[in-house]
Amino acid sequence: MFVIFKWYRHSFAATCLSxxxxxxxxxxxxxxxxxILDLENLRRxxxxxxxxxxxxxxxxxxxxCMKLAARVALNKERKLAARNAxxxxxxxxxxxxxxxxxxxxxxAKHEAGDSFCVRCGAKL
Numbered sequence: 001m002f003v004i005f006k007w008y009r010h011s012f013a014a015t016c017l018s019x020x021x022x023x024x025x026x027x028x029x030x031x032x033x034x035x036i037l038d039l040e041n042l043r044r045x046x047x048x049x050x051x052x053x054x055x056x057x058x059x060x061x062x063x064x065c066m067k068l069a070a071r072v073a074l075n076k077e078r079k080l081a082a083r084n085a086x087x088x089x090x091x092x093x094x095x096x097x098x099x100x101x102x103x104x105x106x107x108a109k110h111e112a113g114d115s116f117c118v119r120c121g122a123k124l
Contacts, residue, residue, distance in 0.1 A: 008069065011076040017069035024062030031055040 008014035034042045035051040042051070100111045101124075108119035116123055 008073040008076075010080060011073045014069040014073035014076065017065050017072065021062040021065030021069065024058045024065060028055040028058030028062065031058060 008018065031051060032055045034040065035046075035048070035055075046054075100109065100114070102109055103117040103120060103122055103124065105122040106117060106120040108117055110117060110124060114124055
């Protein structure tokens with residue numbers, strides 16, 4: 001099965017090869033269609049085996065370019081993954097533990113995480 005075109009996110013070279021392979025696919029397909037429909041008197045200029053051979057060559061070159069594009073993209077992705085794996089994780093400071101506070105209503109000391117004052121019952 002032929003892949004028409006694929007955009008490779010991290011590899012410009014692979015994307016260019018993919019475009020090139022699409023061009024070769026199109027030329028090969030148009031060669032066959034042109035011969036079958038006798039566009040521009042193509043049958044008079046070449047025989048059927050010549051047309052089939054030229055179309056096959058263009059399709060094989062297109063297939064080779066697509067395989068090469070996939071290989072180039074895979075190598076690029078492996079290099080990016082290795083580079084990202086080599087980077088150390090950013091160090092984030094841990095938040096300081098909250099030690100509690102005082103009730104706004106009665107001034108009693110409370111522990112961290114308390115929702116209500118133990119002395120007066122006010123919401124903290």
